[in-house]
Amino acid sequence: MEEKRIKKNPADFSVQPNMTDYESTYDSFEWESVAKEFEGLPSGGLNIAHEAIDRHANGALAEKLALIWLGENGETRTYTFAQMKRESAKFANVLKSLGFEKGERIYTLSTRLPELYIGAMGILKNGSVMCPLFSQFGPEPILQRMQRGDARGLLTTQRLYEKKIAPQMDKLPELRTILLIDAEEDVNEKVLSLPRLMEKASDSFEIVHTEPEDMSLLHFTSGTTGMPKGVIHVHKAIYTHWVTGAYVLDLHRNDIFWCTADPGWVTGTSYGIIAPWLHGVTNIVNEAEFDAERWYEILQKYKVSVWYTAPTAIRRLMRLDIDPLKSYDLSSLRLVQSVGEPLNPEAVVWGVEKLKMPIHDNWWQTETGGIMIANYLCQDVKPGSMGRPLPGIVAAVVQQNEDGTVTEITEPGKEGDLALKPGWPSMFRGYLHNEEKYKKSFVDGWYISGDLAYRDADGYFWFVGRADDIIKTSGHMVGPFEVESALMEHPAVAEVGVIGKPDPLIGQMVKAFVSLKSGYEPTEKLKRELIGFGRKKLGAAVAPKEIEFQENLPKTRSGKIMRRLLKARELGLPEGDTSTLEK
Structure with missing residues (x-):
């Protein structure tokens, strides 16, 4: 296909970008330099919840809004960083009182409610491992993931418990406690009312000591026909979340950020929870499902400046006879990023025509934990391209040889396996209980992504398809x-x-x-x-x-x-x- 290029517009720099010169930043970048962005625990460790919430609550951002929650029925609730610190401390104390220990897996199964976000931070403060589940999963995929992940606790709602968990409790004998977000009374000794427990809990909590390499999150991903695989991530993954928040999402303290992904998926946790809060940014959460008019109204009313969404949503917007700039005031919006699958060139061009800015595609996977390749504000956008690698990421198109070696393909336009050099902070540390599968992901010093791609003469990567x-x-x-x-x-x-x-x-x-x-x-x-x-x-x-x-x-x-x-x-x-x- 004919290559198109959208030149970067000086108007895009109404807020000074965090990476104005890609070439020099890429050449000089070192991952360990990111450590200075974090405070660290008093005990000397590293904990996601401390860096995302408590260090802001303890400083100048204490009264800044961390979360604006928009209920599907019109209700709005807001939380400052100080309030998030107190509420997540209460949740951590609830877990501690119930005997949950460091490293134990606690699952979340809920729609996008504030308690889900509070619970995520509380789980991490307790040193436990957060395991997100998507609320629209049926009973069987939920059971598979909870069994494979050795579930010990579950945060959910009454409706989801009754419909999807209660009928198969006998298949989860190791599940000790279920916390119901919206139950005023306990159901039984195992199924408890979270509001009742939170009311009694202290809002002061000393975060459990966690090391950078301690497990923090367990996400599940599936192959084409295989059973779900538990993807292990660690607290040090925040190095990648912080860097991508700065260089890809271009987050600044005065931004209003909205990631439309559900926290049941890796995007919804890495960029719907962690990355914006690492930067002290106000995070919008919309409980309702896709509705074009509601979405445009949110962008307008809350003056969203950075919007991270999915190609599916963009294509839905493209199908509608709505001219957004004529119907809504979107003057605060300065950057739109997309993730989930490759963004068709037509969607990028639609962004220029309808929003007066290109939609920036990027590439990553559950296994990479964060964005690896992206289109940046400081660079031209090539519609259809996934962009160029993040500073600190060595990406290549390679050919796997029969003798178990890998040859890097340097010829522009020639297709091969998209591969990364291991060692970035958010790289997955394993597939839970499947070490053999994990080892097969790496060949001759490269992580083989399973995606096919090619690289052009300017160093931009182009998605071809999954290998299969x-x-x-x-x-x-x-x-x-x-x-x-x-x-x-x-x-x-x-x-x-x-x-x-x-x-x-x-x-x-x-x-x-x-x-x-x-x-x-x-x-x-x-x-x-x-x-x-x-x-x-x-x-x-x-x-x-x-x-x-x-x-x-x-x-x-x-x-x-x-x-x-x-x-x-x-x-x-x-x-x-x-x-x-x-x-």
């Missing part, structure tokens, strides 16, 4: 993302998912599943038009030979189109783990 998504057709290697992005340029197309369908003559046929914008009908005529459009854009060898219209494409709650699910359904194969499927 690549389509081999008539001797060509076709990346689904390239085909999807090309079809997205058609005015009728809202979303696209592309797979390879077995074909006896050409190996695999490129098939596209297309969701249309409102106002367009799924006709045979439009199908032929899209096939012709694809051929004109991509050439006959790469363009889809089949088009199937679907009203909604299967996606994860974090916004990724589930190509492997499209393929399984097309071929009548087992669907594998669907616990992350958007309902």
Whole structure:
């Protein structure tokens, strides 16, 4: 596809960026220099909750708003850093009184309620490990994750407990205590009222000593058909969260920040909780699900300056007949970042046209713990590119050899495995109870991400696809993302998912599943038009030979189109783990 470049605009620098010169910053950066940004525990250790909340509450930011919570029914609650310190101390005292110890796994299963954010900090203050669960999981994926993670405690609501936990309590014999956010009375000796316990708890707590390499969070991720894997992260991960907050999100103390991701996912904890608070920034939390008008109203009313959202949400906004700058005052908004899956070039251009600023894509994984490659304010944006590596990150496109070695590919435009040199602070430290799988993630001194990419002559990385998504057709290697992005340029197309369908003559046929914008009908005529459009854009060898219209494409709650699910359904194969499927 033709490469487009959006020049950086001097107007973007209304607030002085934290990284004005990428080249010199990248060359001079050392991870250990970040240590000076943190206070450290009085005992000499490092704890996420202390750095995110208590050090601000103990200083000049004590009365600054840390959290603005917007309930789905119109309720608003606010918390200063001082209040967050007291409330999370109470929660930590509740855990201590119940006998929870350092290193024990405590799960959270809740919608985006203030108590979830307070609980996250309280768990970390107690030296315990936070294990987020997504509230829209069904009973089976919840059970799988709690069993695999050795769950000892759970923070949840009455409705979620009754619907998803109570029916399978006998399968969780090691689960000692359940804390109900909204219960006024205890259900039984094991299922307790959190408000009752919080009312009795002291708001003073000495944070348990944790070392930088102590486990802090356990996130779960799934392969295409495998069972969920517990991804281990440590307290030192905040080095990455702080740096990416500064260099990628360009956070400053006077910012109002909104990350739309749910804390049940790694983005919702790394950047919906930790990163903004490390920078002493006010964090917006919206309890309600996606609603375009509500979202624009939040951006306007609360003067959001930095917005971190997902390609799925952006594509939904693109489908609507709303001109945001004519209908809303978004003058405070100065940076929009996107994550979840690669951002199609059309979405970046839409941002320029409708918001008067490009949407900046970035790349990372649950395993990396934080952003690794990004489009920065100080650089031109190449629509469709994931950008360039974070300072302190060595990224490369590599080829794995049969003898177990890895060769770095230096030729611009040549595809290979996207790999990182291990050692960054937020790198996962293991898959819980699966050391063999963890070791296989590293080959010849590189972390192999499982994504295919190429690098251009300017050092920008471009996503091709997951290694197991690549389509081999008539001797060509076709990346689904390239085909999807090309079809997205058609005015009728809202979303696209592309797979390879077995074909006896050409190996695999490129098939596209297309969701249309409102106002367009799924006709045979439009199908032929899209096939012709694809051929004109991509050439006959790469363009889809089949088009199937679907009203909604299967996606994860974090916004990724589930190509492997499209393929399984097309071929009548087992669907594998669907616990992350958007309902």
